[in-house]
Amino acid sequence: MSSPNPSSTEPIEPVIPEVVDPPVKVPLKIEDWISVLVLAILALITFANVVVRYTTDQSFAWTEEISVFLLIVLTMTAGATAFVRNQHIRIELFADGGTPRRRRRLALISYSLVLAFFVLLTVLSARMALDEFNWGDTSPAIGVPTWWYSMWMPVLAFGISLRIAGMLRRLLREPA
Template identity: 40%
Template sequence: MDQPDPTPADDTGTDHTIVPVRIEEALGAAAMALICLISFANVIARYATNVSFAFTEEYSVFLLVFMTFVGASAAFAGNEHIRITFFLNRMPATLQRLCELVTLLATTLMFSLIIYFGGRVTYTEWYWEETTPGLGNPTWIYTIWMPILSVAILLRVLGRGWARFRKGRAA
């Protein structure tokens, strides 16, 4: 009978990566710092002048989405994405590998759909010259990052899958 493989859930290393995960970490930290700075400046402005900055909500929402996608990319690279390891660790090794494969395929499908539909939305916004209601910026400037960062996530997912299922190695 197959023995449970203790390594998949415990494997959080990024040794297999070619592009360092520090890039995602730096981008996420920069986005968080900007959100904090914008929000703090808005609070000070409201307190001092009773008027709020108009751009804070628009930029903060964009930065939050950006930070989420960058964080997801780093999490997939380090095998730190959310999963139910309680059950996974109690399965035989072959079933663990099957679950990892199903996860890889489902994640690949989901982010491929985000790339496709996010690209269509971005193109439509660019084509019709849509602007944001608050500042009048072109909306495609914000939405273009969704397919771009989904490509980064997809590459991290496929890199993790390659490391996990490479012949003779249990990443």
Template identity: 35%
Template sequence: MRILDQFEKIVCAALLLFMAILGFANVVVRYGTNKSLAATEELLTGGFVLLTVFGAAIAARRGEHLAVELISDMLPAPLRRVVIVIAALLSVVLLTASVWFCWQLVLNQMGNGMRSYALGLPLWWYSAALPLGFALVLFRYIQAVWGTISGRNGKAAE
């Protein structure tokens, strides 16, 4: 169960390690041979996209996404709860749409047989983790909002 609680951190750590090794290998080859592993650029770009999405899941779990709380902090507690719930529902709609559109992207890439520009790999290989990543952001966001509403995060809506 501990692994599931830390899943996004494990994914980010593994991605960062892989990307560091790949980038270092590219630098060594470039300066040692005057050649470049140019195809590694697309692997690194895909890695950065996944780092961003899974990093967003980490931030969502901690409740650390950007928020403008100036107005909601001035509201009385019952109204503040209503505003938090409305904002949470809108965020859930946005994240659900992100999951759906990413899934449609993967299906489209699979159906069209699109390939990456440098390595010629099926493009959906790079996109396959995006729906999972956004679903994880959605799940972690709901966890954080529930913790806030119930007062378990220390930032209760009073």
């Protein structure tokens, strides 16, 4: 057996497994692109704030406010795709171990609890946004109505609820 020659001109191909998305009606690319755009905007805002702070000893107060909002959007969109792609945080020994029947039962319990959580989050965050609208709360840095930010939480939580409901539906349609 010969060892690889480091001075060889042949390129070394990295062994990266191809990730295949599960079958979904609405493509996961939507959340992927939203996540990429939000991350790029966050990077630009943060970079601009660092440059201004370094050159003028001042800070853009609005950057923190918008960054917090964008981080919530990023968390929700990336969380939706992570759950559908089965890349969420879990104890793999517990979740992936045991018989297929046990794994299916655990998946049913998990999907049901996560669905219940996000439906509850949708309802409660919608009530919060409505309260902010009714009370006329404004943000401290920019002074815009806070419901402009908080109205997206129920929208995104509802989107995750639909993703999880689709996963639960597919799991229930599979033979046991």
